[in-house]
Amino acid sequence: QKEVEQDPGPLSVPExxxxxxxxxxxxxxxxxxxxxxxxxRKGPELLMYTYSSGNKEDGRFTAQVDKxxxxxxxxxxxxxxxxxxxxxxxxxxxxxxxxQLTFGSGTQLTVLP
Amino acid sequence: xxxxxxDPRHKITKRGQNVTFRCDPISEHNRLYWYRQTLGQGPEFxxxxxxxxxxxxxxxxxxxxxxxxxxxxxxxxxxxxxEQGDSAMYLCASSDGxxxxxxxxxxxxxTRLTVL
Numbered sequence: 003q004k005e006v007e008q009d010p011g012p013l014s015v016p017e018x019x020x021x022x023x024x025x026x027x028x029x030x031x032x033x034x035x036x037x038x039x040x041x042x043r044k045g046p047e048l049l050m051y052t053y054s055s056g057n058k059e060d061g062r063f064t065a066q067v068d069k070x071x072x073x074x075x076x077x078x079x080x081x082x083x084x085x086x087x088x089x090x091x092x093x094x095x096x097x098x099x100x101x102q103l104t105f106g107s108g109t110q111l112t113v114l115p
Numbered sequence: 116x117x118x119x120x121x122d123p124r125h126k127i128t129k130r131g132q133n134v135t136f137r138c139d140p141i142s143e144h145n146r147l148y149w150y151r152q153t154l155g156q157g158p159e160f161x162x163x164x165x166x167x168x169x170x171x172x173x174x175x176x177x178x179x180x181x182x183x184x185x186x187x188x189x190x191x192x193x194x195x196x197x198e199q200g201d202s203a204m205y206l207c208a209s210s211d212g213x214x215x216x217x218x219x220x221x222x223x224x225x226t227r228l229t230v231l
């Protein structure tokens with residue numbers, strides 16, 4: 003079992019829809035949680051990070067973490083065609099020697115105009 | 116701030132050849148990471164440096180792989196005797212390290228390796 007499991011998609015929605023992207027993780031020791039966006043053949047671009055349970059908003063994006071159920075979500079409001087990309091969730095530690103991120107496999111999103 | 120840069124962006128090589136990739140991190144970032152990403156998968160950690168010290172290596176980093184960061188600035192990743200299974204996107208990331216609560220990693224554009 004992978005440490006971070008992500009809904010594989012692909013996901014196709016009409017412009018303006020609310021998008022929900024989801025991940026679960028198995029290691030309760032993970033301390034922070036990130037969402038990256040990756041356009042085709044490009045490097046991942048950081049969207050949001052959070053380290054506590056609850057919601058964090060940034061414009062049209064909301065990251066939600068539930069540590070008790072080990073569940074991570076990203077919501078995109080008023081989705082736009084420019085949001086079409088692969089979305090990667092990632093978890094990590096900010097203490098100790100293991101600093102690498104553990105990624106989900108990504109969800110490919112297409113927003114149709 | 117010019118971001119993380121990687122060179123080359125694409126590399127095609129024949130099986131058995133050696134290849135070397137370069138990563139230039141964001142200026143003054145003291146942590147540098149290498150990841151590998153295959154099609155349809157998320158990035159997988161290979162190794163990371165704090166300044167010039169290589170602090171951790173994944174079991175994915177076989178003996179054919181070696182990484183260096185000689186002066187704590189740019190880094191190189193070398194693959195010897197390449198195999199077709201090495202075909203992937205090699206991503207570099209950097210972060211500003213100790214004292215930062217999230218150690219946020221910023222990624223470069225990647226080097227896409229194709230082994231024929």
